Amino acid sequence: MAATSLAEQLQKLTVPQATIYKDDKKKASLLFDPKVAATKDRDTFYEIGLSGLQELIALYEGFRLYEDTLFSLSSKEFERAMQSKEVNQNLDQTIEKFLLLLSPYLLLESSHKALEWLVNRYHIHQYNQDAILALVLPYHETKIFIRFVQILDLKASNRWGWLKPIQKNGIPLAKQLMYNQCISNIDTLQYIAKTTVKYVQEFGERASQLNTVFAFFCSTTIGAINTVKKVKESMINALLPTLMKALESPVIDFRSSAYVILGFLSTKASIKEETLNAIIHKILTTEFDQLSYDMALLINLLYTNQSHITKVSEVILHEMSADVLANFCRHLKKLVEQKINIHPFTLAFLSSILPEVQSDVDEFRSFSQLVEIFIDEVNLKDQQPEKVIKCILDHYNLKKDANNTPDGDESDIEFFDDEGNFSS
Numbered sequence: 001m002a003a004t005s006l007a008e009q010l011q012k013l014t015v016p017q018a019t020i021y022k023d024d025k026k027k028a029s030l031l032f033d034p035k036v037a038a039t040k041d042r043d044t045f046y047e048i049g050l051s052g053l054q055e056l057i058a059l060y061e062g063f064r065l066y067e068d069t070l071f072s073l074s075s076k077e078f079e080r081a082m083q084s085k086e087v088n089q090n091l092d093q094t095i096e097k098f099l100l101l102l103s104p105y106l107l108l109e110s111s112h113k114a115l116e117w118l119v120n121r122y123h124i125h126q127y128n129q130d131a132i133l134a135l136v137l138p139y140h141e142t143k144i145f146i147r148f149v150q151i152l153d154l155k156a157s158n159r160w161g162w163l164k165p166i167q168k169n170g171i172p173l174a175k176q177l178m179y180n181q182c183i184s185n186i187d188t189l190q191y192i193a194k195t196t197v198k199y200v201q202e203f204g205e206r207a208s209q210l211n212t213v214f215a216f217f218c219s220t221t222i223g224a225i226n227t228v229k230k231v232k233e234s235m236i237n238a239l240l241p242t243l244m245k246a247l248e249s250p251v252i253d254f255r256s257s258a259y260v261i262l263g264f265l266s267t268k269a270s271i272k273e274e275t276l277n278a279i280i281h282k283i284l285t286t287e288f289d290q291l292s293y294d295m296a297l298l299i300n301l302l303y304t305n306q307s308h309i310t311k312v313s314e315v316i317l318h319e320m321s322a323d324v325l326a327n328f329c330r331h332l333k334k335l336v337e338q339k340i341n342i343h344p345f346t347l348a349f350l351s352s353i354l355p356e357v358q359s360d361v362d363e364f365r366s367f368s369q370l371v372e373i374f375i376d377e378v379n380l381k382d383q384q385p386e387k388v389i390k391c392i393l394d395h396y397n398l399k400k401d402a403n404n405t406p407d408g409d410e411s412d413i414e415f416f417d418d419e420g421n422f423s424s
Contacts, residue, residue, distance in 0.1 A: 028125055028151045030144075031116050042120070046076050049117020055110035062101060069094055071117065080122055088127075095124055096131040100202045104209040106139055119151065126153045129160055134195045138216035140173040149173075159187065175223060182224040186238050192220060193242035200245075200254055207251040217242075218257040222264050231269035239265075240275065247279065248286040259298045266305040276306055277313045284328070285319050296331030303345040310344075312352040317370075325370050329377035336379055343384050347391050349374065354392065 029037035031048070053071045056063040069075075080088055095118065105111045118124045124132060129152055136145045149166045162181050166173055182189040196217045200207050221239060225231055239261065246258035262279065265271070280302065283295050303309060332342055350371075357368050380388050 028119055028123075029116065030112055030119055030147055030151065037120075042076055045117055045120040046071075048113050049120075052110045052113025052116070055108075056102075056105060056114060059105060059108075059110075060101075066094075066098055070098060070122070071114075075121060078121060080127070091122065092128060092131070095122060095128050096134075097202065099124075099128070099131045099135045100199055103135060103138070103199065103213060106135060106144060107142065112144065125151045129153075130191075133160060134198070137192070138212045140178065140216075142172075146170055146172060159191075175219075176227070178220055179223040179227045182220065183228050183235075186234050189221070189224060189235065190238040192217060193239055196254070197242050197245055200249060200251055207254065210251075211253060214253045214257045218260055221261050225261075225265055225268050231265070236265070236269065236271065236275070244278070244282060247282045250288070256294065259294050263298050263301050266302050270308065271302075271306055273309050276302055276309050277316065281313070281316050281319070284316060284324060293331045293334065296328050297335065299328075300332065300335060300340070300342050300345050303348055304341060307344070310348050310351070312349050314352075314356070317353055317356060320370070322369050322373060326373050326377065329374055332378050336382065339382075342378070343387070346378075346380060346388060350388070350391050351394075 025038055026034035027037040027040075028034065031037075032040070050071050053063060053066060057067075080091060083091070098118075102111050102114070115124075122128075125148070132148055132152070136148050139145050146166065149163050150170060152160065152163070152167065154161055154164055154167060162177075162185075163173070165171075182192070196213060199210050199213050203210060225235070228235070243258045243262060246254045249255050280299055283299060332345075335342055353371055357371060
């Protein structure tokens with residue numbers, strides 16, 4: 001029992017292993033050959049890293065925060081293998097934030113110098129592989145990606161073991177290899193999606209600088225979807241939380257990546273109606289300056305490609321304002337002018353809203369304006385008008401009311417005769 005208790009206590013105190021000291025003749029380095037790096041002292045690496053940080057501070061003041069932490073004078077004496085688990089966890093968080101902030105500047109020499117210190121002093125190539133890959137994967141066609149992969153300790157890594165051919169041969173990561181990995185291991189795709197959200201959260205108002213990150217997320221996701229024979233639900237589930245966050249994000253490029261991915265996904269997979277309604281609801285109810293053309297295009301594309309969704313949900317109808325619909329209809333009008341088919345959405349909208357209009361007086365007041373806006377704004381002449389008319393007639397409830405039709409032969413419906421005159 002005593003031995004077991006002692007083992008448990010030791011496990012709680014687990015810290016990174018001291019294998020980092022096993023070879024004095026070689027030293028991991030981004031900038032130098034391992035043998036050359038082994039001949040340089042700690043002060044040299046510190047000066048290199050600190051000069052890189054100072055250059056980064058000149059580009060963005062936010063890097064100054066790390067002068068007193070990762071690049072402090074006392075960090076020269078820091079040995080993470082001798083620190084407690086709690087200290088190392090706090091260190092990992094600081095390193096991750098720094099690496100995220102570095103993304104827009106990764107190709108600069110100043111970044112490489114700063115990273116050299118993190119490799120030399122904090123051994124991030126061994127203990128912070130997820131954070132490193134979050135930084136370099138969007139740059140997988142560059143030399144810095146290859147160089148980082150070459151110094152990573154992949155022997156004990158299950159998640160990144162598939163990068164061993166890159167490490168061995170020193171070649172860029174082929175896009176198709178990336179797509180195949182995302183298909184065979186959904187965890188990789190989910191990691192890329194979640195990392196994109198981390199970037200947005202960390203950068204806040206500066207997220208417009210993340211073009212490379214958004215382009216990587218978008219192209220990799222579409223490449224994986226296009227490669228797989230059948231899109232599995234697990235793939236959709238891995239992407240959906242990030243896509244939903246993107247739809248309500250004020251960051252235009254992040255939002256646009258979601259539009260592109262969802263539009264392409266709708267051509268390759270059948271998406272659950274509940275999920276589609278949640279997506280459409282998010283698009284129509286998230287507050288921006290105004291609903292964009294891309295939003296309208298995506299909604300129309302979803303209704304066109306997902307033939308099983310034949311209604312607009314009551315929740316969406318009840319939360320859609322007249323202003324939102326008017327704006328949406330203006331974009332639909334543009335789609336019609338471009339000869340784009342909006343017939344599926346038209347039928348879904350009319351068949352959903354007409355019963356609401358007729359349900360009671362309050363609903364009539366709420367929804368009749370939406371119908372009028374849609375009919376007035378959108379030219380349906382080339383959208384299979386005979387089916388549109390049939391849809392309206394099928395969902396129009398003609399209620400007989402003795403008080404309103406005393407003779408039993410009058411109607412509130414008016415028709416046009418051949419001369420264009422009204423008749424009733």
